[in-house]
Amino acid sequence: MILCLYENRFQVNPLTGQLNILRLTKDDYGNYTCHAKNSAGEDKAKALINVLIRPRIYELFNITRPENEEAEIICKATGRPPPEITFRRLGSSYEFIPGIQESLLGYTSIFLEQSGDEYKGESTGVLRFETLHRSDDGLYECIARNRVDSAYKNGHITVEYAPTFEHMSDLPPVYTWNEQRANLSCLAQGFPNATIEWKWYERPIIELNDPNLQIEGNGPRSDLLVIPRARGYYTAYKCVARNRLGQAEYFMELREAHIPDVIPQAKSVVVTATTITFEILSPPYYPGLPITAFAAQYKDRNEPDWTNAYNRSWSPDSPDSKFTVEGLRPQTFYDFRFAALNKVGLGQWGAYVAQATSVRSAPESPKILHNLVQNIDNKDEEPFVVSPYSDNFELSWSIAPDNGAPINFYQIRYCPVDGAFNDIVQLCKMKYVTPTKMTELRDDTYYRIQISAHNELGMSNPATLLMKTAVGESKVNNKKK
Numbered sequence: 001m002i003l004c005l006y007e008n009r010f011q012v013n014p015l016t017g018q019l020n021i022l023r024l025t026k027d028d029y030g031n032y033t034c035h036a037k038n039s040a041g042e043d044k045a046k047a048l049i050n051v052l053i054r055p056r057i058y059e060l061f062n063i064t065r066p067e068n069e070e071a072e073i074i075c076k077a078t079g080r081p082p083p084e085i086t087f088r089r090l091g092s093s094y095e096f097i098p099g100i101q102e103s104l105l106g107y108t109s110i111f112l113e114q115s116g117d118e119y120k121g122e123s124t125g126v127l128r129f130e131t132l133h134r135s136d137d138g139l140y141e142c143i144a145r146n147r148v149d150s151a152y153k154n155g156h157i158t159v160e161y162a163p164t165f166e167h168m169s170d171l172p173p174v175y176t177w178n179e180q181r182a183n184l185s186c187l188a189q190g191f192p193n194a195t196i197e198w199k200w201y202e203r204p205i206i207e208l209n210d211p212n213l214q215i216e217g218n219g220p221r222s223d224l225l226v227i228p229r230a231r232g233y234y235t236a237y238k239c240v241a242r243n244r245l246g247q248a249e250y251f252m253e254l255r256e257a258h259i260p261d262v263i264p265q266a267k268s269v270v271v272t273a274t275t276i277t278f279e280i281l282s283p284p285y286y287p288g289l290p291i292t293a294f295a296a297q298y299k300d301r302n303e304p305d306w307t308n309a310y311n312r313s314w315s316p317d318s319p320d321s322k323f324t325v326e327g328l329r330p331q332t333f334y335d336f337r338f339a340a341l342n343k344v345g346l347g348q349w350g351a352y353v354a355q356a357t358s359v360r361s362a363p364e365s366p367k368i369l370h371n372l373v374q375n376i377d378n379k380d381e382e383p384f385v386v387s388p389y390s391d392n393f394e395l396s397w398s399i400a401p402d403n404g405a406p407i408n409f410y411q412i413r414y415c416p417v418d419g420a421f422n423d424i425v426q427l428c429k430m431k432y433v434t435p436t437k438m439t440e441l442r443d444d445t446y447y448r449i450q451i452s453a454h455n456e457l458g459m460s461n462p463a464t465l466l467m468k469t470a471v472g473e474s475k476v477n478n479k480k481k
Contacts, residue, residue: 085125162246188241360404362458390443443472
């Protein structure tokens with residue numbers, strides 16, 4: 001057997017007729033003719049060598065088109081066999097299918113067209129948008145697949161659109177006062193970026209040369225700085241945004257802010273020997289600056305005027321609209337007046353209240369500072385707090401009003417309860433403490449806790465809390481077993 005070697009990459013065995021191709025390339029694809037010859041004659045036969053080639057995307061251009069016009073993004077790839085080309089929106093698992101896109105995403109104006117050349121090993125995919133929308137703006141991934149491999153490449157569709165102020169539609173007016181400078185900010189959305197012009201009474205502000213009207217920036221954001229030295233400046237200003245696709249207008253209103261109206265009513269709702277708690281009715285609401293505080297002045301009824309009055313203020317965000325004045329003298333008649341505050345200043349005093357404190361007495365009940373939970377399986381059960389520990393619990397409370405005599409100790413009584421939530425009296429314990437930790441508790445057990453404050457005049461009514469200790473480690477391990 002003789003093996004014929006050629007200087008190129010092709011080798012032919014003359015006895016078997018086997019053709020070997022070294023270092024196969026894509027150009028080796030095609031029809032080959034086998035020519036056999038001897039003394040009796042000759043014969044020929046043809047064979048196709050199909051070279052499998054991984055896909056390669058060689059063309060995918062970013063495109064920019066106006067809204068509501070037709071657009072197409074084209075992806076070209078090579079490979080053998082010619083790859084199938086599709087697209088998907090980057091970040092989505094949905095791939096566009098040949099033809100109109102309706103079934104999955106509700107598209108009605110997007111088409112995918114595919115074509116290929118078997119001989120050249122080339123394919124083209126065209127994603128066509130019949131009517132381009134702003135929501136179509138984004139990255140699109142071209143996917144080229146054949147039975148050898150897949151290739152990926154991203155292209156961007158940029159949708160141009162006329163200016164819009166839709167994101168500013170719910171903005172409130174701008175308020176200022178006492179000739180303080182106000183800033184009216186106008187931000188236009190649009191592509192290409194919009195230029196902005198300001199108008200006052202339909203006259204371009206830039207042409208007025210008014211030192212009280214200054215413009216910073218001409219788009220897509222522009223700020224109009226207004227110093228209202230006369231009442232005519234409190235009006236509406238027009239912001240006009242333009243690009244080559246169109247224009248949009250937006251009116252921004254500048255209003256004068258005022259101090260709050262008079263508080264219509266305040267009334268005492270809780271009176272002790274040293275504190276009075278008031279319920280304050282906010283002034284009538286109108287669009288403007290929010291109230292930042294409620295203020296109170298108070299004085300002994302025997303004081304002739306308010307010159308030496310005491311002052312107290314609160315945040316208006318109290319959840320129950322109740323506000324407390326502390327440090328009063330027992331059995332004393334006080335005059336109170338109230339006002340609301342905003343950034344402009346303090347409103348007029350009003351809502352006058354005359355109220356006397358009560359006699360010196362035992363303290364008020366302490367206020368326990370724990371968040372309670374409800375048994376979701378039994379809504380009729382008393383809410384309780386869960387200890388994070390199985391054998392101890394740290395009780396927290398706020399200092400109670402002392403009613404004219406200093407608190408000298410707190411009494412804590414804690415008892416385990418039975419299945420009917422009755423105290424097991426023989427197991428109750430008592431402590432006389434400042435804030436403390438209760439120890440040596442039973443795990444997975446309900447306790448009723450009572451805390452009372454004491455001064456030289458007596459003991460307060462108790463504040464009560466139902467508490468449940470955590471499950472002990474031994475029980476947890478038994479459940480695991």
